[in-house]
Amino acid sequence: MGPESGFKSRLGRKITATALITVAVLVVISVWEYRSVRSLLNATSWVDHTDVVISTINSARSNLHIASTAVQSAMLNGRETAASGVRDSSADFDRDLRAVRSLTADNPGQQIRIAEIDSLLQEQRSIERDLASLEHSSVMVSGRMAAKLNAQEKLEGQIDASLSTMLHDEVILRHQRTEDGRRAENRTMAAIALGSLLASAVLIGGVVIIRGDLRARQLAEAEVLRANQELENRVTERTRELAYQAELLDVAHDAILVRALDGTIQFWNKGAESIYGFSREEAHGKITHVQLQTQFPLPIDQINEVLVRTGTWEGELSHVRKDGSPAVVASRWVIQQTPEGPRVLEINTDITASKQAQRKSQRVEERFRLLVEGVRDYGIFLLDPTGHVTTWNEGAQRIKGYLAHEIIGRHFSIFYPQSDIASGKPSYELKEAAAEGRFEDEGWRLRKDGSRFWANVIITALRDPQGNLLGFSKITRDLSERKLAEDRISALNAEILERNENLMAVNKELESFSYSVSHDLRAPLRSIHGFSSALLEDYSDQLDASGKSYLQRISTAATRMGQLIDNMIQLARTARIEMSRENVNLSSLATEVANQLQGVDPRRKVQFRIQPDLHVEGDRTLLRSVLENLLGNAWKFTSKTADASIEFGSSKRGDDLVYFVHDNGAGFDMRYADKLFGVFQRLHSEKDYSGTGVGLATVQRIIQRHGGKIWAEGRPGEGASFFFELTPVKSDVTAMERTVMAENVIAVHKGDGA
Amino acid sequence: MILLVEDNEDDELLTLRALARHNIKNQVVVTRDGAEAMDFLLAQGHYNGRDPSDVPAMILLDLKLPKMGGLEVLRAIRKNELTQLLPVVVLTSSLEEQDLIRSYGLGANSYVRKPVDFHQFSEAVRQLGLYWLILNQKPPLPKRA
Numbered sequence: 001m002g003p004e005s006g007f008k009s010r011l012g013r014k015i016t017a018t019a020l021i022t023v024a025v026l027v028v029i030s031v032w033e034y035r036s037v038r039s040l041l042n043a044t045s046w047v048d049h050t051d052v053v054i055s056t057i058n059s060a061r062s063n064l065h066i067a068s069t070a071v072q073s074a075m076l077n078g079r080e081t082a083a084s085g086v087r088d089s090s091a092d093f094d095r096d097l098r099a100v101r102s103l104t105a106d107n108p109g110q111q112i113r114i115a116e117i118d119s120l121l122q123e124q125r126s127i128e129r130d131l132a133s134l135e136h137s138s139v140m141v142s143g144r145m146a147a148k149l150n151a152q153e154k155l156e157g158q159i160d161a162s163l164s165t166m167l168h169d170e171v172i173l174r175h176q177r178t179e180d181g182r183r184a185e186n187r188t189m190a191a192i193a194l195g196s197l198l199a200s201a202v203l204i205g206g207v208v209i210i211r212g213d214l215r216a217r218q219l220a221e222a223e224v225l226r227a228n229q230e231l232e233n234r235v236t237e238r239t240r241e242l243a244y245q246a247e248l249l250d251v252a253h254d255a256i257l258v259r260a261l262d263g264t265i266q267f268w269n270k271g272a273e274s275i276y277g278f279s280r281e282e283a284h285g286k287i288t289h290v291q292l293q294t295q296f297p298l299p300i301d302q303i304n305e306v307l308v309r310t311g312t313w314e315g316e317l318s319h320v321r322k323d324g325s326p327a328v329v330a331s332r333w334v335i336q337q338t339p340e341g342p343r344v345l346e347i348n349t350d351i352t353a354s355k356q357a358q359r360k361s362q363r364v365e366e367r368f369r370l371l372v373e374g375v376r377d378y379g380i381f382l383l384d385p386t387g388h389v390t391t392w393n394e395g396a397q398r399i400k401g402y403l404a405h406e407i408i409g410r411h412f413s414i415f416y417p418q419s420d421i422a423s424g425k426p427s428y429e430l431k432e433a434a435a436e437g438r439f440e441d442e443g444w445r446l447r448k449d450g451s452r453f454w455a456n457v458i459i460t461a462l463r464d465p466q467g468n469l470l471g472f473s474k475i476t477r478d479l480s481e482r483k484l485a486e487d488r489i490s491a492l493n494a495e496i497l498e499r500n501e502n503l504m505a506v507n508k509e510l511e512s513f514s515y516s517v518s519h520d521l522r523a524p525l526r527s528i529h530g531f532s533s534a535l536l537e538d539y540s541d542q543l544d545a546s547g548k549s550y551l552q553r554i555s556t557a558a559t560r561m562g563q564l565i566d567n568m569i570q571l572a573r574t575a576r577i578e579m580s581r582e583n584v585n586l587s588s589l590a591t592e593v594a595n596q597l598q599g600v601d602p603r604r605k606v607q608f609r610i611q612p613d614l615h616v617e618g619d620r621t622l623l624r625s626v627l628e629n630l631l632g633n634a635w636k637f638t639s640k641t642a643d644a645s646i647e648f649g650s651s652k653r654g655d656d657l658v659y660f661v662h663d664n665g666a667g668f669d670m671r672y673a674d675k676l677f678g679v680f681q682r683l684h685s686e687k688d689y690s691g692t693g694v695g696l697a698t699v700q701r702i703i704q705r706h707g708g709k710i711w712a713e714g715r716p717g718e719g720a721s722f723f724f725e726l727t728p729v730k731s732d733v734t735a736m737e738r739t740v741m742a743e744n745v746i747a748v749h750k751g752d753g754a
Numbered sequence: 755m756i757l758l759v760e761d762n763e764d765d766e767l768l769t770l771r772a773l774a775r776h777n778i779k780n781q782v783v784v785t786r787d788g789a790e791a792m793d794f795l796l797a798q799g800h801y802n803g804r805d806p807s808d809v810p811a812m813i814l815l816d817l818k819l820p821k822m823g824g825l826e827v828l829r830a831i832r833k834n835e836l837t838q839l840l841p842v843v844v845l846t847s848s849l850e851e852q853d854l855i856r857s858y859g860l861g862a863n864s865y866v867r868k869p870v871d872f873h874q875f876s877e878a879v880r881q882l883g884l885y886w887l888i889l890n891q892k893p894p895l896p897k898r899a
Contacts, residue, residue, distance in 0.1 A: 519818050519847040522870055526847075527764035530872035534771060555871075562870030569849065577851075 011213050018206025025202045029195025036188035043181030050174035053103045057167045060096035061160055063089050068156040071128055072149060086128070097121075100166070107173075110166055117162045124155040255329070255348040258336075263287040266343065275329070275350050277322030288346070292319040307344070311335045317348070328355040379476035382462070385469045387412050387430050399455075399478045401448030412474065415445045417452070433459040433472055442479065454483035507576060518569050522562055529558040560692075567694035570625070571679065574701050579619040586614040586623065586659065590648045593627045597635045606638060611649035614659065616726050622702040629695040630661040630722050636689055637720065638665035656725050664719040668712075676712050699724075755781045756887070757810035759791040759827060760845075761819050768872060769814065769845075772879035780811065780887060788822025791815075792830050795837050806836055807895055812886040815862075817846040817853055825856055832861045839893035841886050 067089030074086055097117065104110035131148050249256050255272035259265050268283040276283075276292060283291060289300070295318040296303060307313040313333040321327050329348035336343050372380050372393050379396030381389055388411050392404040400407075400415060407414075413426035420426065420443070433439040438460050445455040456477040462470045532555040536548060543551070587610055594608045616623070631646060638644035647662040668676070668683045675681045677700040680693040699722075703710045707727040714720035756773070760766045766784055773782065785791040791813075793799035797806035813831070817824035824844065831837040843864040844857045857865050866882065869875050 515848065515850060518849060522847040522868070523762050523765060525870045526768065526868060526872070526875065527762075529870050530764070530768040530771070530875065533872040534768075559871050566849070 011210070011217065014213055015206075015210055018202070018210065022199065022202045022206060026195075026199050029191070029198055033188065033191045033195055036184065036191040040181060040184035040188050043177060043184045046177045047174055047181055049103065050170055050177055053100060053170045054167060054174065056096050056099045056103060057163055057170065060093055060100060061163045061167075063093035063096055064156060064159055064163070067093055068153065071131065071152065090125075104166075104170075107169075110169065113162050113166050117159050120155050120159045120162070124152055124159070127152045127155065253350075255346075255350070257283070257288065257346050257348075259288050259344050259346060261342055261344060263289055265291070272348070275321070275327060275348065276319065282322075294319055307333055307335060316351075319348075326352070328352045377477070379474070379478075381474055383412055383430075383459075383472040383474055385471050387426065387472075390471065396476065399447075399453070399476060400445075406448070415476075417444055417446055420444075429457075429459055430472060433461045434469060437461050445476070453478050453480045455479060510572065511576070514569050514572050517565055521565055525558045525562050525565075529555050529562075532558070564692050564694070567692045567698070571694050571698045571701065574622060574625065574698050574705070577622075579622065579705060581617050582620060584616055584618050584620050584623050586616055586627070587612045587648075589620075589624050590627050590631060593624070593631045594646070596628075597631060601635075604635075604639065605644065606635065607643075607645040609645065609647040609649070614650055618706050618726060619702075622705070626699050626702050626724070627661075629699045633691075633695060633722075634661055634663035634665060634720070636665075636691065637667075637684075638663050639689070641665050658723050658725055660721055660723045662719065662721045667714040667716050667718045667720050669716050670714065673712055673714075677710070755783060755808065755810045756883075757791065757794065757813045758782055758784045759788065759813065759815045759819065759824065760784060761786050761816065765816070765868070768875065769879060772872075772876040773883060775876055776880040776883060778880075778883040778887065780883075783810065787820045788824065788827040788830075791827050792822070795831065795840075796834065809837070809840055809895065811841070811892055812882070813840055813842045814845045814882070815842055817844060817848055817857070825853075825860060828857065828860045828862060835896055839896070841890065841893070843882055843886065845882075 067086055070086040070089055097114065101111070101114050104114070127148050131145060131152070249267075250270040252269065252271045253274075255275045256267070256269040257265055257272050258267035265283045265286050265288055268278070268280045272283065273279055278291065288294065289296075297315050297317070303313055303315070311334065313331075315331055317329050317331045319327045319329060328351055330351050331349075332347045334345045336345055372391075375393055375395045376398055377395055378393075379399045380393045381396045382391040384390050388409055389407050390409075392402070392407055396407075397403060411426075413421050416426050429439050429441060438458065440459075441457045443455065443457070444452045445457070447453060456479050458475045460473045460475075462473055464470055532551045535543070536551050536555075540548065590610045591608075594610065598604070598606070627648070631648070634646040638646065641664055643664070645664050648660070649662075650657050650659045652658070666684065666689070672683050676683065677696045678693075679697040681697075682691060682693040684691075700710050703724050703726070708725040710722065710724040712720060712722045756778075758766060758769060760769065770782060770784075773780075783794060785794055790800065794801045794804070795806070795809070797804040815824050815827060819827070822830075824846070828842055828844070831840060831842060838861075841863045842861070843866060844853075844862045845866050845868060846853065847868050849867055854865055864882070864886075866878055869878065
């Protein structure tokens with residue numbers, strides 16, 4: 001409606017303007033034509049005027065000539081008639097001259113010539129009057145009269161020349177004016193033609209413009225109609241789209257809500273209903289953050305500031321659902337400008353579950369981190385792929401002396417001595433770890449204070465599932481103490497080796513010493529004993545009883561010393577000889593020894609009870625010596641016991657198997673138990689029981705060399721028990737355990753009949 | 755003939771006494787060291803001109819001898835064709851296992867330890883004489899070219 005009325009008024013204005021312009025053009029053309037015609041008429045009248053002047057001048061000339069002729073004739077013929085003709089002609093001339101004068105009043109050049117003619121005329125008139133006077137005197141005066149006539153004729157010629165000049169000017173003037181008139185005529189003709197043309201052109205232009213406008217108007221109207229149609233289509237389309245979008249918003253799992261700046265909820269989708277539990281009706285018109293008890297990560301003022309400044313805000317919010325359970329959402333706010341004012345579109349994604357999982361994994365990670373950080377004995381830290389420290393634990397701090405903030409970000413080569421850095425060791429280790437997955441090294445490292453420590457280092461490459469190198473873990477142990485211990489041990493070893501060598505040398509000496517002892521010390525004893533015997537045998541008649549007794553004592557002492565030497569050498573040998581390890585049946589060994597003892601002194605009645613099948617691992621010769629000594633002792637110390645019995649067997653003591661030799665002989669006082677096993681220690685007098693005091697020392701040495709121990713129990717007069725342990729033989733343990741002593745003890749009777 | 759290789763005069767005297775006590779009348783040649791023993795056996799040196807085929811029925815060899823030890827003597831005896839079959843009784847104070855092993859290894863026919871007790875020593879000598887001089891068959895003499 002508006003555009004159309006605008007268009008109409010514009011059209012009206014155009015028509016009016018066209019008409020006005022046409023009228024104006026016509027008026028201008030008319031004026032112009034009028035003026036052309038006027039100037040044409042003017043030019044024509046000026047031609048006519050010039051014609052009048054020309055004819056008047058011509059008339060004047062002819063009158064002048066007539067008048068002059070009349071004068072001459074009057075002079076020649078009669079006076080009276082001639083005189084009157086002269087008067088008539090002069091009057092005509094004067095009249096003509098007067099006419100010319102008035103006609104050329106606008107022409108100064110002609111006026112000057114007229115003035116000249118006037119003065120010439122005066123002169124002629126005076127001559128004429130002179131002539132007239134002469135006539136009265138008549139003929140006698142003819143000479144003077146002829147002169148006068150000549151002058152008069154001359155004047156007349158002069159006047160005529162002036163008139164002719166005037167005429168000539170006028171003719172030129174007339175020609176000019178005729179030219180002017182023709183030009184005016186042409187102009188007029190042109191003006192009329194041009195005017196008509198212009199008028200036609202203006203009219204045609206006006207019509208064309210108006211027609212064009214009319215056509216444009218029709219087109220515009222059609223356009224408006226089409227646009228209207230399109231608009232209508234778009235509105236329909238948009239409406240459908242909006243309906244579809246609204247449906248989509250409801251399909252979305254996210255909570256989508258539209259709210260005013262103050263939080264008033266204007267829209268609440270199905271997603272919001274399902275996340276929060278509030279229906280659309282319950283939510284509508286409520287204030288969002290009141291309804292959902294929102295907890296913001298930042299003060300709300302700051303959030304709003306960002307929202308207003310940038311148009312959006314994103315962050316995590318904690319909400320409370322209708323059922324009171326907490327919900328964590330990733331929230332995105334966008335400001336929308338609408339004709340009704342700004343509003344906020346809020347899209348909330350429920351991340352409660354993933355958040356909980358994340359928290360859980362964070363807790364696990366945290367626990368793990370605390371574990372690693374708390375480890376004091378190991379420096380555990382991470383390196384980035386180029387070897388810069390990224391984490392630091394307490395162990396690392398303790399071992400290397402750096403605090404976390406002092407070392408994080410620095411390159412791990414700082415832990416290496418200068419010589420290692422120069423030889424490229426740190427980077428070599430990283431390269432190896434990256435290539436092999438793991439690198440282990442032991443070497444000197446530096447603490448913060450520059451002191452060295454001996455470290456065991458394990459570098460492990462860390463890779464993501466795609467195999468990209470993320471960095472390295474490095475575990476460092478301070479082995480300084482171990483290193484010290486190792487150094488000490490190796491020093492000790494060296495010392496032991498040296499001592500061993502010394503001992504071997506000493507042993508060698510001892511060997512030759514004991515060889516000498518056995519060989520060289522016995523020789524004199526043999527001499528003593530031998531020659532004592534020889535004295536007794538050969539010179540008994542020369543010796544009294546006490547002399548013989550002395551010699552007997554010498555012999556006995558020598559024998560005893562020989563025995564001592566032998567036992568000493570045996571003791572030395574048990575400590576020295578190389579031990580073999582084999583399975584030894586102690587039971588059969590004991591039986592052999594028992595038989596041997598019985599064989600030496602068949603008269604004694606001793607009951608032997610020997611547990612069968614006692615097997616041990618050890619040196620047969622040495623173990624035989626043990627049994628010889630223990631059973632020999634038992635044999636010896638039961639020599640004064642009436643009902644002597646000797647028992648060899650084993651019993652369990654805890655996990656260990658203990659062997660024992662028990663007798664019911666003389667026994668001993670427990671106060672001296674610790675002296676039993678000393679060399680040359682004897683608890684009984686030589687007189688009561690012979691012996692050198694070396695046997696038990698030898699036994700103890702042998703048991704010790706087998707890794708066992710020996711001890712004794714006894715009471716004076718109530719017998720003695722010797723117990724010993726040997727390192728058990730695994731393969732025979734079960735066999736030994738199966739042996740039940742009580743059932744298997746056999747009695748070996750060596751009676752007088754044997 | 756008995757060859758006694760013994761550097762100890764006491765032992766020599768006691769051995770001779772023991773032999774005498776048991777009426778062993780064989781000639782006893784005493785050499786003081788191993789070298790002398792070998793000279794005697796091979797009829798050389800000091801014993802040059804002796805008939806080497808006159809060999810002892812028993813050699814009583816002490817181990818601990820000056821100049822040339824008993825074991826060396828034993829080795830030399832066993833190496834020489836003339837003496838290699840002769841009965842050698844090692845008679846010594848030593849009870850060292852090594853001595854026993856080496857002596858038997860080198861071909862000793864017997865190893866007897868000298869007891870300190872003269873009566874025991876005498877008995878040992880008696881038994882040795884009884885065995886080697888009477889009971890035992892002497893080895894044949896080597897054939898000489």
